[in-house]
Amino acid sequence: MSETSPAIEVRNLVKTYGRITAVNQVSFSVARGEIIGFLGPNGAGKSTTMRILTGYLPATSGTALVCGLSVASQADAVKRCIGYMPENNPLPEDMRVSEYLFYRGRLKNLARGRLSARLDDVLELCDLKRVRHRIIGTLSKGFRQRVGIAEAVLAEPPVIIMDEPTIGLDPHQIQLVRELIGQLRGRMAVIISSHILPEIELTCDRALIINQGRIVAAGTPAQLRREVIGRSRYELELAGDAAALPALLAAVDPALTVSPGAGPDASGFHHLILSTPREDDLGEALLGALAADGRFRLRSLSRTQPSLEEVFLAATRRSWDTVDNAAGRK
Ligand SMILES: Nc1ncnc2c1ncn2[C@@H]1O[C@H](COP(=O)(O)OP(=O)(O)O)[C@@H](O)[C@H]1O
Ligand SMILES: [Mg+2]
Structure with missing residues (x-):
C-alpha cells in the first residue's frame, strides 16, 4: 500500500x-x-x-x-x-x-x-x-x-x-x-x-x-x-410604493430581479426575494437606497444561501436537460 x-x-x-x-x-x-x-x-x-x-x-x-x-x-x-x-x-x-x-x-x-x-x-x-x-x-x-x-x-x-x-x-x-x-x-x-x-x-x-x-x-x-445556482439572493420585508421599487433596485444593481414572495400581511408588508449574479454583498447598498428614498418601510433584509436541496434539484434538472437535448439532436 x-x-x-x-x-x-x-x-x-x-x-x-x-x-x-x-x-x-x-x-x-x-x-x-x-x-x-x-x-x-x-x-x-x-x-x-x-x-x-x-x-x-x-x-x-x-x-x-x-x-x-x-x-x-x-x-x-x-x-x-x-x-x-x-x-x-x-x-x-x-x-x-x-x-x-x-x-x-x-x-x-x-x-x-x-x-x-x-x-x-x-x-x-x-x-x-x-x-x-x-x-x-x-x-x-x-x-x-x-x-x-x-x-x-x-x-x-x-x-x-x-x-x-x-x-x-x-x-x-x-x-x-x-x-x-x-x-x-x-x-x-x-x-x-x-x-x-x-x-x-x-x-x-x-x-x-x-x-x-x-x-x-x-x-x-x-x-x-x-x-449550479450562480446567483446571490436577498430576502426582504418591505411596505410602501411597489411601483417605485424597480427603478430603485436598478440603481443598486441593474441585474437585480424581484420575485414576489408572500404578502401583503396585515401590516402591509410584502415578503420579496431579490436575486442577482453578482457575488459581492449588496446589503448595505440596498439598505442605503431604501432609506434614502423614503417611500418604503423596511422590516428585515437578509442575504440567504440557496439550500443544498435547491442545488441538488437544479443539478439534477440540468442533467435531465442535457439528456433531453442529446436525445433531441439525434
Ligand atoms: N442486483 C441488481 N440487479 C439489477 N439492477 C440493479 C441491481 N442493483 C441495483 N440495480 C439498479 O441499479 C440502479 C442503481 O441502484 P443503486 O446503486 O442501489 O442506487 P442507490 O443506492 O443510489 O439508490 C437502480 O436502477 C437499481 O434498480
Ligand atoms: Mg442505495
Whole structure:
C-alpha cells in the first residue's frame, strides 16, 4: 500500500445490469482524511458504486483504486483497507455488542491485546459503553447503527464507506452519528451516501451529486452553490410604493430581479426575494437606497444561501436537460 496515493481514485467506472446502466462513466478521487458525501435520489447508483469500491461487486469497465490498490485484482488487500457499513447492515441478533465487535476484530486480524484496547476506544467513540453487554437484537435502531459504525472503524482502516448511515434514525440519533463521522475527519477518508441533503452539508467536506449513474455536480457546498445556482439572493420585508421599487433596485444593481414572495400581511408588508449574479454583498447598498428614498418601510433584509436541496434539484434538472437535448439532436 502506497502512503502517497489518494485514498480513492476512480476512473470511468461503469456498471451495467442487463440493460440498466447503474453507474455511468463515474470518475472522482478522495484525499486521505477527507469526508465525501454521495448525494442522489434512490436508484442513482450510490450503493452500486460503494459495492464496487469495497470489492464486493465487479465493475463492467473502468478502474477503481483504494490506497493505490486495484479493487479488481487486489480485492482482498482492498477489503483490509476499508471499513464498510452496507445499506441495511445486517447484524447478528443474538450476540452481545462487545462479543460481536470482538469477533469482528478477530476476523480483521487484530491481535487480542490490541483488540481489547481498541474495543474500549470504539465503544467510547460510538457512545456504546452503556450497551456493551446488551444483546444486539434488543437494541434500538440508533444503537444498532452505531454498532455498525463501530465495526467499520474498529481496525482503523484508512478508508470508511458507509451506505446511508443515518437512514431510519431520529434527529437526535442523526446528530450523534454526524458528530461521530466528524471525529473521523483527518484520520480516515470517509464516503457516506445519503439522500438527505442537510446531512451531507453538515458532515462532508465535499459532495458528489449523482443522478442516473452519473456525477452531475461536485464540490464543496459553497462551490456547488456558485456553480449550479450562480446567483446571490436577498430576502426582504418591505411596505410602501411597489411601483417605485424597480427603478430603485436598478440603481443598486441593474441585474437585480424581484420575485414576489408572500404578502401583503396585515401590516402591509410584502415578503420579496431579490436575486442577482453578482457575488459581492449588496446589503448595505440596498439598505442605503431604501432609506434614502423614503417611500418604503423596511422590516428585515437578509442575504440567504440557496439550500443544498435547491442545488441538488437544479443539478439534477440540468442533467435531465442535457439528456433531453442529446436525445433531441439525434
Ligand atoms: N442486483 C441488481 N440487479 C439489477 N439492477 C440493479 C441491481 N442493483 C441495483 N440495480 C439498479 O441499479 C440502479 C442503481 O441502484 P443503486 O446503486 O442501489 O442506487 P442507490 O443506492 O443510489 O439508490 C437502480 O436502477 C437499481 O434498480
Ligand atoms: Mg442505495
